[in-house]
Each structure stands twice: as structure tokens, then as C-alpha cells.
Amino acid sequence: METDTKKSSSPHILVVEDDDSLALLLGYNLESEGYRVSRVDRGDEADTLLQEMVPDLVILDWMLPGVSGFELCRRLRGRDGGSELPIILLTARGEETDRIRGLSIGADDYVVKPFSVPELMARVKSLLRRARPERIAERLQIGDLTLDKQTKRVLRGEREIHLGPTEFRLLEHLMEKPGRVFPRSSLLDSVWGLTAEIDERTVDVHVGRLRKALVRGREKDPIRTVRGTGYSFDETYSKH
Secondary structure (H helix, E strand, O other): OEEOOOOOOOOEEEEEOOOHHHHHHHHHHHHHOOOEEEEEOOHHHHHHHHOOOOOOEEEEEOOOOOOOHHHHHHHHHOOOOHHHOOEEEEEOOOOHHHHHHHHHOOOOEEEEOOOOHHHHHHHHHHHHHHHOHHHHOOEEEEOOEEEEOOOOEEEEOOEEEOOOHHHHHHHHHHHHOOOOOEEHHHHHHHHHOOOOOOOOHHHHHHHHHHHHHHOOOOOOOOEEEEOOOEEEEOOOHHHO
16 A cells, blocks of 8 residues: 655545556645545455545545455445445446446446546545535634634634644644544554554653643643543533
């Protein structure tokens, strides 16, 4: 598997394509749009990977070695949580019956090769906007805490909070899914990158720094520690 090393919590897209030149083209254009990209060239490898992590969207070729894209799409839709994963199916099959088959197994969109790359990028953005609006939004606001992705500024009420790049990415990732518990290993993958060779205890250090910056006096701590597991952004924070 190949993955970019960009340390960001921008939307994560998995490209499953065995044509190296097309996979590189897709990866380049997706990364240019600001997405994190992982690539695999076999259906069985993608199947294993998708049991370990959940990207924000999958671009899936119909014909793949190991397990076909058609079969992989069917398996994903049958798994817990798999029904919500946006999937774009790529195929050289342009007949109406094939389109119907692709959509009937749960693909959200169906793109026939050769295709326009700008059009595919537009479809990716449209699907993400519908399925993961919090990943596209430029500003996150929960309670008195506001995070602006464009300006890289964080405010708690009127007070500006100065965060390092890692603490900013960590807060952004947690705020995008308030209430969801992220294991330390998951935070390492999402915030530091899949290729990062650092210890899980590093997560605790940065959460500590984030808390120190966010909380003053008797202010409520928005980060919840789940013993033995990891961390989450307190889903009740806005109610206090």
C-alpha cells in the first residue's frame, strides 16, 4: 500500500486501482485538491485494509486482481458501518445493464473509463459534501470553541488559543466527530500519518498540551479521556 505523508486530517480517500499510471494520476489530482490519499492495487489487499480503517471515500476499479471491485463493494455494504461509506466505481463497462448492476450493489456513483479527471474530482467533492459535510466545512464550532481550517485559528469565546500544528490537527480531527471515541492508534494514523514511526504515548503528550492550551481556570475540558482506549471530543460540551 502507498500513502501520502501529508500530516493532515483532511478527507482521506482510498484509491483501489491496478493500473499504475491511472492510480498515480488519480493520487496526484486528489492530493492537489488537499485530500489524503492511500492506494492499493489488489481487491483482497483493499478488503483487509478496510477492515482496519475507514476512509472518507473509496474510488474502486471494477476489475481487480484478488477480489473484484464489484465483489468488494458488495462485501462493504454488508458490513457494520459499511452502508455509509461513499464508493465511486470505475469501469470500462459502459452498458446500461452494467451501470444498473454497479448501482444495485451499493455504489454511490459509476464512472466509465476513459473519464474526465476534473469531472471525477467534482463527483468526489459532491459525495463528500453529502456524506461527510463536517470534513468539507471550513469552520467547526461547538459551544464557545471555534476552529477555522483556512486561517488555522482557534477561539474559545473571545480568547484566541495558540496551538502548534500537531495540536491543531488533533483538535480538528476530534471536533469533526464529537462523541466518537478514537483509539490512540487511530489518532496516530489520522493525525500523524500511516507511515509515522512514533509511540502511541506521543498521543497522550500532545493531548496534554492541547488541554493546557484550551482550558483556563474552571473552564470545562472539551476532551474526554476513555480509559484503556483513547480520546473523544465531549459531545455534551455545547450544552454547558
